[in-house]
Amino acid sequence: MNRSRGRNQRVLIAADKFKGSLTAVQVAERVTAGLRRVAPRVEVEALPVADGGDGTVDAAVAAGFERRELRVAGPLGHEITAAFALRDDTAVVEMAEASGLQRLPAGSFAPLTSSTYGSGELLRAALDAGARTIVFGVGGSATTDGGAGMLAALGARFLDEDGEPVPPGGGSLGQLATADLSGLDPRLSSVDVVLASDVDNPLTGPKGAPTVYGPQKGASPDDVAVLDAGLAHFAAVLEKAIGSKAAEYAVAPGAGAAGGIGYGALVGLGASFRPGIEVMLDVLGFAPALERATLVITGEGSLDEQTLHGKAPAGVAAAARAADKEVIAVCGRLALPPEALGRAGIRRAYPLTDIEPDVSRCIAEAGPILEDVGERIAQDFLI
Ligand SMILES: Nc1ncnc2c1ncn2[C@@H]1O[C@H](COP(=O)(O)OP(=O)(O)OP(=O)(O)O)[C@@H](O)[C@H]1O
Numbered sequence: 001m002n003r004s005r006g007r008n009q010r011v012l013i014a015a016d017k018f019k020g021s022l023t024a025v026q027v028a029e030r031v032t033a034g035l036r037r038v039a040p041r042v043e044v045e046a047l048p049v050a051d052g053g054d055g056t057v058d059a060a061v062a063a064g065f066e067r068r069e070l071r072v073a074g075p076l077g078h079e080i081t082a083a084f085a086l087r088d089d090t091a092v093v094e095m096a097e098a099s100g101l102q103r104l105p106a107g108s109f110a111p112l113t114s115s116t117y118g119s120g121e122l123l124r125a126a127l128d129a130g131a132r133t134i135v136f137g138v139g140g141s142a143t144t145d146g147g148a149g150m151l152a153a154l155g156a157r158f159l160d161e162d163g164e165p166v167p168p169g170g171g172s173l174g175q176l177a178t179a180d181l182s183g184l185d186p187r188l189s190s191v192d193v194v195l196a197s198d199v200d201n202p203l204t205g206p207k208g209a210p211t212v213y214g215p216q217k218g219a220s221p222d223d224v225a226v227l228d229a230g231l232a233h234f235a236a237v238l239e240k241a242i243g244s245k246a247a248e249y250a251v252a253p254g255a256g257a258a259g260g261i262g263y264g265a266l267v268g269l270g271a272s273f274r275p276g277i278e279v280m281l282d283v284l285g286f287a288p289a290l291e292r293a294t295l296v297i298t299g300e301g302s303l304d305e306q307t308l309h310g311k312a313p314a315g316v317a318a319a320a321r322a323a324d325k326e327v328i329a330v331c332g333r334l335a336l337p338p339e340a341l342g343r344a345g346i347r348r349a350y351p352l353t354d355i356e357p358d359v360s361r362c363i364a365e366a367g368p369i370l371e372d373v374g375e376r377i378a379q380d381f382l383i
């Protein structure tokens with residue numbers, strides 16, 4: 001382990017956003033500014049990271065991808081402007097861009113009616129742009145529709161007993177009588193789709209999408225029961241359409257990501273599942289940047305139990321540890337003891353709340369406080 005202090009450090013800042021206060025790009029900028037106040041000539045490389053959830057397109061753009069914007073359906077069907085990222089024939093499509101919680105009208109939830117249709121429109125645009133590999137980042141969704149909306153946007157048909165399309169949203173999946181995937185965009189069969197997922201939950205059951213992530217989308221216990229039964233019915237109807245693989249996919253890791261869009265991607269897009277942060281580190285060119293670095297700074301808004309379960313800082317720390325590089329973290333709030341950080345490969349964490357105990361000020365003035373944190377890190381490691 002490189003524990004050298006001093007002038008010849010080359011710092012790699014590979015942090016996720018502080019959700020609600022700073023984007024990942026801003027985190028890197030503020031930490032850099034703080035480091036440079038103390039060590040003006042320190043070499044710093046910024047590589048903002050994301051785990052497949054919201055911020056994934058921004059991270060790809062920061063790494064040199066081109067941002068492509070278009071109008072698609074938001075979770076409630078209203079038109080919004082969303083983006084995907086393209087470099088050569090690789091597209092990074094982030095479902096939260098079209099169907100994320102942040103796309104709902106302020107303060108509202110729609111656990112039963114929100115749809116992933118717009119995510120399917122983004123995928124179609126990536127195909128139109130000539131993508132041969134699509135990294136499909138999922139997480140941070142407003143939806144629990146099993147990806148039915150997404151598949152419908154790509155040509156699938158989901159009909160009720162009267163032969164009418166079922167209404168959008170997971171709350172209507174119970175009305176489904178037939179599913180027909182034969183109209184799916186034929187280009188999908190010659191494209192590699194990688195499901196870059198922020199979680200590895202199955203579709204339904206105690207660890208399934210509605211039970212674990214429904215409440216953060218505003219689902220009441222009754223809604224969770226409706227959604228869980230709806231997704232189970234969706235899988236049963238798909239089994240009739242495409243055979244027993246449909247049931248296998250329902251218990252596959254990542255099927256329950258982003259309200260079951262993981263399941264829709266496995267069944268309808270031929271996607272292969274990978275933990276989102278691992279995929280994104282590959283896409284962003286983390287390995288060569290890591291090789292050049294002597295000190296890695298990772299982080300996210302809240303370093304907590306969830307962080308240890310495959311979130312961006314855990315992925316960065318694991319990769320850095322494998323390369324024998326020292327890792328520290330910045331965060332808004334810290335809810336992990338030093339031993340847990342150590343087990344994750346993080347030597348020390350610097351929360352904003354160490355500098356400003358008032359959390360609301362930490363959020364409102366996150367940028368300047370993070371610069372002060374950068375200064376502290378430079379004092380501890382760079383001089
Ligand atoms: N500047 C800040 N100061 C203190 N706490 C903050 C600050 N910014 C964010 N947080 C805390 O971090 C939480 C967000 O956590 P985080 O950024 O790790 O995202 P997340 O909810 O884990 O989702 P994701 O998986 O997308 O990263 C906020 O709800 C808040 O509690």
Ligand SMILES: O=C(O)[C@H](O)CO
Pocket residue numbers: 053138139140141142198199213256257258259
């Ligand atoms: O979108 C969601 O449901 C969560 O981020 C888990 O994928």
